[in-house]
Amino acid sequence: MESCSVVVTIYVNPCAGAACMNGGTCTDLGNGNFTCNCISVYEGVTCETYNPCLLEPCVNGECYILMYVATCNCTGTGYDGTACEQDIEDPELICPGPYSYNTPLGKANITLEDFAVNVTVSDNSGETLSTTSDFPANGVFVIGETKITYEAQDSTGNMESCCVVVTIYVNPCSGAACMNGGTCTDLGNGNFTCNCISVYEGATCETYNPCLLEPCVNGECYILMYVATCNCTGTGYDGTACEQDVEDPELICPGPYSYNTPLGEANITLEDFAVNVTVSDNSGETLSTTSDFPANGVFVIGETKITYEAQDSTGNMESCCVVVTIYVNPCAGAACMNGGTCTDLGNGNFTCNCISVYEGVTCETYNPCLLEPCVNGECYILMYVATCNCTGTGYDGTACEQDVEDPELICPGPYSYNTPLGEANITLEDFAVNVTVSDNSGETLSTTSDFPANGVFVIGETKITYEAQDSTGNMESCCVVVTIYVNPCAGAACMNGGTCTDLGNGNFTCNCISVYEGATCETCVF
Template sequence: MVCTNTPGNFTCSSNCSSGFSEVAGICTDIEYPVISPGCPSPSATSTDPGQPYATVTYIPPDATDNSGFVTETSSHDPGDVFSIGDTVVTYTFTDPEGLVADCNFTVTVFDVEPPVPTCPSDVTQNTDAGLPTASVTWTAAIATDNSGLTPTSSATHTSGDNFVIGSTNVTYTFQDDSSNTAECTFTITVDDVEPPVPTCPSDVIQNTDAGLPTASVTWTAAIATDNSGLTPTSSATHTSGDNFAIGSTNVTYTFQDDSSNTAECTFTITVDDMEPPVPTCPSDVTQNTDAGLPTASITWTAAIATDNSGLTPTSSATHTSGDNYAIGSTNVTYTFQDDSSNSAECTFTVTVDDVEPPVPTCPSDVTQNTDAGLPTASITWTAAIATDNSGLTPTSSATHTSGDNFAIGSTNVTYTFQDDRSNTADCTFTINVDGKTKSSNNTWNLQYPPVRVTSHKTLM
């Protein structure tokens, strides 16, 4: 130390450099290190992609000291990685005297990176049997986060829930500790492959409407239920009240649900034709036997028939036009049958009249002398006979009998014949009894007046 004593003033000055203080003759450093250009300002940055930290660079602080020597220590260095959150970075500068200057600044690392979710694949599943839904299960979505921590999660649906027909998005939402969120979505598709369940009316059996080849048939429409709970649309091959032809016709209802699943049900309408044909027979026929025959060949216009079916029935007959018919009445029956085996008959009568009388044959006239000593003669002959077109032997009667005694003169003997139809015919022959005796000169003496022979007429 250097002291100067001047009048009225005594001063001393140190020989130490600036920043030093002399203590007991020794220069002691009393000046703290000086940080220059100053402590860095607080900084904020986001994490490195996919990492729970950020690599932070900065211009580190520096310090000078009057001593010319500074020792630096720090909690971090530029390029270090900093975890998410606030980190205080401290720089300490110490001079040889142990004087310390600190520099503190904060590095804030923000996590702005959302979680990375992984959703299950889309799910397609059929409805549960008979239901409009499907119970669908899946493995829950997961998520990773750059923070290394497991994000919290929530979901719009839970595995095992019932899902309606169609497509439903299931969304998982994940949130990390920095409130960054991310979502993933997968789709659950519930297919309805279950067809409607139809109920058809029972089969219908009905007769044709009177006089028609059809029947107007009504029924209660078929219905159907569907697992969707909705009423299926329907169409049908026929409509209640339609006219149905004779025979069997299938009526089919087709139902379709909103998923285009279809189902059919069928019932049968049977139209029976119980209506017989309507025949028309010719009028009764009356005809005489053909000449000299016991029959008559008779013709007629065949019977006809109409049928409600509109078809011509088949026919058969007991006789054929042009047949020969015996004397008397014969029923001719036509039988008609339609395609449904309904039959009907009509009958007319053919009457053959026999108006032809018997044909008699009388014996020839007989001429005979009286029996000896008698005024009569006993005369015999072969009986008259008759034929008849009927083929039967007519009955006969006669005015005389073979072997009768006949008086002198002429006597007509008449045979009358009658057939079964009461037609009669006569034939007559004459018996002549001569009343003469032979004289000695071989001449005849007439004993009785002659009898005149008259002609006779045969009744036909």
């Protein structure tokens, strides 16, 4: 058998009571919900709020409530009146320009029949307004400045105007604006440009300049007595137009180079030896070189100079030398002594790799200390034997291998304390002594001591001995001195009612009452 439950919920009708206030009409939405349809000047879930602005009393502007009355704020609207219904703002006109023109050649004025001015008009009322103007009759403008006034008026009589300025210039090309046969071009606004003939330049072609014909093949042109003249200085050229090449090519030879002969050979063959000679010429030509490079690339011992030459198309010639030096191989003979191995470094140079007890450029020096026989100390040679100097090391023996130096201990202190009031001793359980320990062996050593049992110190001086021993049995010690004083305030240290303060180390101070003074308040001041 199977069963299920059905849940039925009964709500009180929300419209049964006065759910909606101020004359609002209630509508039951079911499930205990409702909505209110409020009359004109009320709003809210239950029509509880009075708002006369709901009647939209303002034609323009913003409505707000003042003393329960709907009031209109006209600020920034261009309107006035109780409901912001009166238009008090002029239209807005925006005139373009200014404009400028040149008169036609030979004319004293200009006709601009198709001249159109796009004046922008707007009004806060949203009306579409037209403009009127005093545009010149037939579009004829005389030389000088003309101001055209445009006006617009809205339906309530508000009016505004703006001006378009048109300036007419005399055509600059009407006269002889360009000199020496130059051609004038009218650019408008009273401006012009001149296209000059070949040997003239300037704004009005007023300057004679024969260098404009570019008579110089090379060099720099200048005017001498109204004649174009060529300055060839620094160009490598000569002649009236700097047309004659008089400069040799430029060659840059690399080097010098040097090589060693192979072992047992009297010369060396450098078949693949390549020399990159740099060649340039003021003419811009690509030039090749010739040389007296040795036949088959065989170079003998000593210095050889190879001459490279280059010649341009006008016969100018230059040369340079590459120097190649051949050295006898230094490892060909017994360069390295005492069994050392020779390495050829080139250029007649070499290096020797010496066996264990020899050193020097050619392994000529016997030095048994190179075997590093001393464990500690410094090695020196005595009668051709490596000997160890152990002085100042803390070691002894043939190789300074025996540690003979005690550790080093540094004890702090001394320390001093007062006993507590009424006590004959003091317990210093947390008293810690930082003893510094070091050893020539580099070992990390610990210390032992005869620190008093339970940290109890009696009155008087106690010496605590600290000891350390290294792995070879060398030992050292030091003492920490702790002195305990009887508390001076334990007795009647301060007289005549003075208060005693313990300063430590057996010292004290007295705080005297008003009529006494002195170290123990022993003196009456009255």
